[in-house]
Amino acid sequence: xxxxxxxxxxxxxxxxxxxxxxxxxxxxxxxxxxxxxxxxxxxxxxxxxxxxxxxxxxxxxxxxxxxxxxxxxxxxxxxxxxxxxxxxxxxxxxxxxxxxxxxxxxxxxxxxxxxxxxxxxxxxxxxxxxxxxxxxxxxxxxxxxxxxxxxxxxxxxxxxxxxxxxxxxxxxxxxxxxxxxxxxxxxxxxxxxxxxxxxxxxxxxxxxxxxxxxxxxxxxxxx
Numbered sequence: 442x443x444x445x446x447x448x449x450x451x452x453x454x455x456x457x458x459x460x461x462x463x464x465x466x467x468x469x470x471x472x473x474x475x476x477x478x479x480x481x482x483x484x485x486x487x488x489x490x491x492x493x494x495x496x497x498x499x500x501x502x503x504x505x506x507x508x509x510x511x512x513x514x515x516x517x518x519x520x521x522x523x524x525x526x527x528x529x530x531x532x533x534x535x536x537x538x539x540x541x542x543x544x545x546x547x548x549x550x551x552x553x554x555x556x557x558x559x560x561x562x563x564x565x566x567x568x569x570x571x572x573x574x575x576x577x578x579x580x581x582x583x584x585x586x587x588x589x590x591x592x593x594x595x596x597x598x599x600x601x602x603x604x605x606x607x608x609x610x611x612x613x614x615x616x617x618x619x620x621x622x623x624x625x626x627x628x629x630x631x632x633x634x635x636x637x638x639x640x641x642x643x644x645x646x647x648x649x650x651x652x653x654x655x656x657x658x659x660x661x662x663x664x
Contacts, residue, residue, distance in 0.1 A: 443525040460514030461546035467535035487540035493639025501573040506633035510587040515547040521595040526554035529561040555608025582631035589616035622663030
């Protein structure tokens, strides 16, 4: 098994835009600190002015929509590119003052990516569900779509995403995909609720639209 430094050397060469490629000027926060309920609640509230809402259900869902993608990225990218998984429990997230999380790095590898990701996602789903009064299934579904997108962005296949989801376990919905413009695209099963904020519409791949509308919008984007 490769060590973390070697994994990052390979990622730098083969996937220059990986999640840990640019951390300059950002504040690093260990993933364990994000799981503190009081601290997490404060972080969820940070972009309330930007989104024009104080609805914690909406803000928390949007926070996890972004955070889940960043948190799973080091593990997924390293697994796809090097076949060695960086440990999600050892991730440091780099956070912008406005709450955005554009980068994350891990300082260790793990032997069982499925179990490690199951623990990470499950911990956040439990804390967020209790804080927001929302079913944990919502957060598992968002994580499934984040994981699937990260697999594709790292050069993996739908089959590899489904395989990794299976290793994580039955709490994680099986990722689904469609072809648009000759490209594999995640068929989202989760909603970030952005359309419930001020002046925003539904995402191109939002599941809360008619299938025909979603297919047409995906064709517009991907050709």
